[in-house]
Amino acid sequence: MKLSRLIRIPSVGESVGPLPVVAILAEPIQLEISCRQVWKEISNYCDGEVNEELRQRIAMHLDNCKHCRAVYDGLRNTVTLVADDHALELPSELSTRLHAKLREYLARKS
Ligand SMILES: [Zn+2]
Numbered sequence: 001m002k003l004s005r006l007i008r009i010p011s012v013g014e015s016v017g018p019l020p021v022v023a024i025l026a027e028p029i030q031l032e033i034s035c036r037q038v039w040k041e042i043s044n045y046c047d048g049e050v051n052e053e054l055r056q057r058i059a060m061h062l063d064n065c066k067h068c069r070a071v072y073d074g075l076r077n078t079v080t081l082v083a084d085d086h087a088l089e090l091p092s093e094l095s096t097r098l099h100a101k102l103r104e105y106l107a108r109k110s
Helices: 035-046 052-064 066-083 092-109
Strands: 006-008 023-025
Touching: 035 052, 035 066, 035 092, 052 066
Parallel strands: none
Antiparallel strands: none
8 A cells, every 4th residue: 555545634623642544445445447448357357377466457347346256257167167177178169259258248338
């Protein structure tokens, strides 16, 4: 956390002597990222391969965006299935069609 983000809030009736320093975030950290960015990073996010800042941004986005949440839940289910011995390999054509659908959806949204 950057020191410049910290400000000291004097308490009411503050007296002389050592007092605890109360720090708050002077400005909210910018966490907004687009659905497109989330989808680009979603598999890295699932694998824990994004940095802490990006992880937080994506987590916050997923909390507020039901579309991305659905994509994420779907991906996570897929990852669980793949990790499962009973999983079957998906035909590559399905993956191609899924990506085409996602592109179509993103094109409509923007
Ligand atoms: Zn989204």
